[in-house]
Amino acid sequence: MLKHFIKYGHFIFLAIFLGVIASANFHPGYMALGNDNFSPELDPALTIQRSLVSPAWRAYRALGVPSDSEQSDVFRASIFWVLEKAFVPSWFISQAYLLFTLGLAFFSMGKLAQLFIKGRHSQQLIFVLGGLLYTCSLLTVWVYFFPVQMFVAAFAFLPLVLWRYLSYVQKPDIRNTAYLAVASIALTTSALTATVFITVFATICIFALAYWMLEKTNIKNIARGLGIIILFQLFWLLPFIAYVSTNTRALQDSLIYRKITPEMIENETKYNTVFNTPRYVSYWIDTKEVNDQYTYRYRDWFMENPYGIAIGYLPLALFFIGLVISLKKRFIPGIIVAGSAFIGWWAIKGQNPPFGFIYGFFQSNFPVFAQVFRWGSSKFWPFIAVALPILGTWGIVQTIHKLPKFLKGIVVGGVVIALLIYIYPFFAGYLVRPSMFVKIPGEYQKLAQYLRVNDPRSRIYVAPEANTLYFRNYDWGFFGSVFLHYIIPNPVVEKALVIGSAENEEAFRVMKNAYYSSDPSVFANVLERYDVKYVLSDKHASKGDIGYEYDWENHLRMVEQNPRFREVWREGKLALYELNSKTTGEYTRLSPQHNVEILNTILSQGSYIFNSGAAVIYPFALPYTQITHDSYNLETSVKYQGERGQYVDTISREDFMQSPVEVSIQPNEVIVKPLFPGIIINGKEQTPQIPQTSYHVNHAYPAVSIDSLVASSRSGQLNITYATVEKALVRGWKTPVKSNLALQCMGVECVSMDIRQQKDSLIKLHLSVNAQTSVHGTVCVESQYLKRCLNKNPEFFVEGRKTYDFTLPEVVSEGDLLKVYVKFNDQQIDNIQKILSLSAEIYTQYDVLTVPVNKFPLISQRLKYSLSPGDTVGLRIPVMQGEGVFQLQENGFYPETSLSYYNGEVSGTMLGVQKGAVVFNHRESSASLYVNTTPVKGEGLGLIYVAGNNSSGIPANITLKRSKRGYEQWENKLYPKASSSFLSLFFLPPAANTYTFNVLSVAFGPHFSNNIISDAVFEVVPRVWYSRKLVPESGGYLISASEVKTIPTAYSPNWKGSGTPVLVNGWQQGWLGGEKNAKPYFWPNYLAWAGYGVIGVVIVGLLLSFLRRRK
DSSP: HHHHHHHTTTHHHHHHHHHHHHHHHHHHHOOOOOSOOOGGGGOOOOHHHHHOOOOOOEEEBBBBBSSSSSGGGGGHHHHHHHHHHTTTTHEEEEEEEHHHHHHHHHHHHHHHHHSSSSSSSSSSHHHHHHHHHHHHSHHHHHHSOOOOOHHEEEEEEEHHHHHHHHHHHHSSHHHHHHHHHHHHHHHHGGSSHHHHHHHHHHHHHHHHHHHHHHHHHOOOHHHHHHHHHHHHHHHHHHHHHHHHHHHHHHHHHHHHHHHHHHHHHHHHHHOOTTTTGGGTTTGGGBOTTTTTSSSSHHHHHTTTTTHHHHHHHHHHHHHHHHHHHHHHHOOOOHHHHHHHHHHHHHHHTTTSSSSSSHHHHHHHHHHHHHHHHHSHHHHHHHHTTTTTHHHHHHHHHHHHHTHHHHHHHHHHHHHHHHOOOOOOOOTTTOOOGGGGGEEOOOOHHHHHHHHHHHHHSSSSEEEOOSSSSOOOOOOTTOOSOGGGGGSSSSSSEEEGGGGTTTTHHHHHHHHHHHHHHTTTHHHHHHHHTTTTEEEEETTOOOOOOSOOOOOOOHHHHIIITOTEEEEEETTEEEEEEEOOOOOOOOEEOOOOOOOSSHHHHOOSSOEEEEOOOSSOOGGGGGOSEEEEEEESSEEEEEOOOSSOEEEEEEHHHHHHHHHOEEEEETTTTEEEEEEHHHHHHEEEEOOOEEEOOEOOOOOOSSEETTTTTTEEEEEEEEEOOOOGGGSEEEEEEEEOOOEOEEEEEEETTEEEEOEOOSBBBBBEEEEEEEEEEEEHHHHHEETEEEESSSOOOOOOEEEEEEEEEEOBBOOBBBTOEEEEEEEEEEEEEGGGTTTTEEEEEEHHHHEEEOOOOOEESSSSSEEEEOOOOOEEEEEEEEOOOOOOOOSSBBTTBEEEEEEESSOOOTTTTTEEEEEEHHHHEOOOOEEEEEOOOBOOOSEEEEEEEEEEEESSSSSSEEEEEEETOSSSEEEEOOOOOEEEEEEEEOOOOOOOOOEEEEEEEEOOOSSSSEEEEEEEEEEEEEEHHHHOOOOOOOTTOOOEEGGEEEEEEOOTEOOOOOOOOEETTEEEEEEEEETTTOOOOOHHHHHHHHHHHHHHHHHHHHHHHHHHHOO
16 A cells, blocks of 8 residues: 555645645536636537538627637537536536646646656656646646636646657657647647647747757657647648738727737736746736725735745746756756747746847837737746746756755755645635636526527627627626627627627627617617627626626617517527518619728618729718818818729708808808818819808908807808708897906916806907916816806916917807816916916897898709729818817817826826827826717717827727716727827717717836827718718619629638629628529638548548557
8 A cells, every 4th residue: 555655646646736726616506717718618519510510710700700710629629518418517517627627737747847857866756846836836826817718728738748749759659649649639729819829839849859859869750749739730720821811900900909909018018027927927916806906815925925926936946956957967958948938038028128129129010919929928938837847847856866865855845835835825715716607597598599499590789788898797797708609509799709800890889889879770770781680688787897887778779679679589687689671672882992880880771782893982981091180171082992984973952951051251241051071083172052141241240159159250160050040040249348357266276256147148268378387277167057168178288478269169148157267287386366367258249140141052963073093082071160069179278188197106297288289198197188078969970080199108098988878989099109090980879968088098017108199070970961972973883682692791802602702781791693503612611621631530540550559
């Protein structure tokens, strides 16, 4: 008995080690779901079917996307399927897999260390030390606390492959070949993110060189071993190459990735320092919950406790002992392994010194590198994780070799005990984050059963959407990316499933925006355009700790009470609604030169294809590359890339009547006419005959108002329809009363005396500031009736003397009480009254303008345009004044800004105005610019134009939100280290709402965030503007639906079929003409099937070899 205990003591140690951890961490009846969730155990057969039938095309993800490498999980799913058939519950599989991989990681590293470290050393000791040095680290804590399956697989199966690879190199027989093949199959799950496998394989290649030097073997054995490993990856690796060729640009432009990448890079730079990297400290360890408590309960043990910090460096110290001994003994394999560690250390620390500038060069000049390796600590750890235990174990056994026996026991025992103490949270039941253990309500499986029987293929939109970047919160405990598509067979439209695909991200933004349009017909029409048949109402969705509050009233209106929806299934908090779809009789040919997201927002109904030849053009949806802005207009331009042709733009009388108005104040006349956008070809605008209403007056008025909206000076562009002017109250204001307004000041804040209006009034204010240094302040003209500031932009920046003249944009109602508040942000101002004065011109007298002379053109007009390739096509979009409209700079005033430091003031910070642009240059703080609009009626589409630049740090995020709502009505983000400009159209709720436009710049880590917002405009664009279209004069732009063959999935150049490929409705794959019965195919699937074939041939060959050997 004792003999066996001594012989198998290392295995007994591992069993006790794993058994204690398992008993402390097992949660019967609970699934273990990671945040970035990969859970084929929920229905293994479904994952297997998808991976075999269409491995390179993920039809189940939203509109369909090319697979980067998700089919790599097919072998793990196959094992889970076998276990399921053996009546092992899925909850047990999900937890047992994590514990199994932890034990396998220990076992494999121990066996690898035994093979690598030859000599008369105790093999049992080497096994235990190798396993402990690998698993007792902060890397293990991170891998299992947030269990993301590709990292778990890489952690467990990399040492397994290295062990079996070295065994194969030492003895390349059929048995070791089979073992290496099995290990390589197990490693495939690490390719769920292909870049993880790439770094894993690079580590294997370094060790291949070390093995060659270790065994002095034939290089062919080394190459064959690498070949075996790669052969078992071809089924995902070959299609992945095709994926990279078609989707790289989409990955770079992805809004979700653009939001993640810069912040990730700054976090990595902040934490991955020279000394943090070797003990695997990265930013996750300081993650906090909403209650300001650290997410990882034992964080202080690793980051604050001196003993915990010291033990964290123990593997590194042992590694250097091993390196020194390797150098002294000229042990080349050990030196090569050390080289792997130094590569990992340099890559993880990234831009930090030493030699960080090299890494920074790659991040700055190769966007794909910055994108895929933004999270360096999660990608490059394999280089260092295997090397440290190998050389650390080598260092110990070499050091204790000549020590007396009792000292050997003290040294080894001390190391073992220290390592076990280091990971004591594992033994305290804290291997996996407690919130990862959940019980999934049975309603989801019942939904899956209903769909499998009734309709397993139609697309489903899940409402409401994920209320974080792309993670969902559920009231049953899960917080993560997505799990539903592992249960139900249908394509699912979820934020987490659209990332990295241009068509899918655009489609999701339009669908989400339509959901929040508060117009059920808009939502139904958009879903129909994207071939969505069902809406799943999931009321398990919850706010969670970090999500925004859902608008359940909107959900009731848009889903449950939508007249186009029919409830077909309900269970608990889940309900499935079917959309009453309409059939398409014909398609309209559109020019391929369109911004699809804007186009699908503009077009409420009808289907179209992108096709050359006679094709319709929507000027508001062209992909403009040049945008300029003055106080009155946005002007855009783009090079025309279509075919030569004559185009017609038809404008009706009703189009003019529904347009906003332009007011022109002349000495003897006030002219009101429709405000209409202009189409510009090669710098020339063809102007239609515009109707006008003329009021004859005796003198020029300083200002004119229509109802409550004010047009000051010589002209104004007002957001009121021309059709209402005839019945509106039109007033010409005259004879102002001028007065100086006394200010009472306390500190840096002043308030004027009350300005009470006995009559309706028009008010013009003069604010004069005379400061010796640069000062920054705000002014608010507050209305007692409206409980808000009447002036739009409140902020000013002054250096020296300056006077601001501004007219309030709306008439002040009779009886209203106004106060003017002026506040300076510069606390150093001694006597504010010496540098500040305020006066007003108050107009209470006016003439009501009557007896208009109306001039109308013909009932309809046809404007003709001639277009040729290379022509410059432009659009002039008038910028209006009045309610709900704002510009970045008006009369010298800017939107309000704020700055909040995280840990005290940082020198070098600048928040202000330079050359008319708002500049954010700050570190360890957040800065914002925000505008609260007056009530906006969404009678049209919202338009936002933003121009800006990011030169360092984290690009600013730009949003428009409804007041008191957490979700974004619109959002975008500046591009990193580049100039950006966005012109977007989006749905707005038709009822009057107030909105907050916000530019948020955050900065943490060593770099300043430098963001500049040089321009911004928000207004509501009427339908008669954005629906304008240029129609080919020759006709021929309508196509019968019978001529277009479509498949219910997104476009890709890798789809092959009969006929001319066309893009349908801006996203769908179709063909024009060709054979009707031809079956389309996605050709990278053949690459995956060929990879499966190679695996099959290798397995059959191995089986035949075994059989021959037995005979």
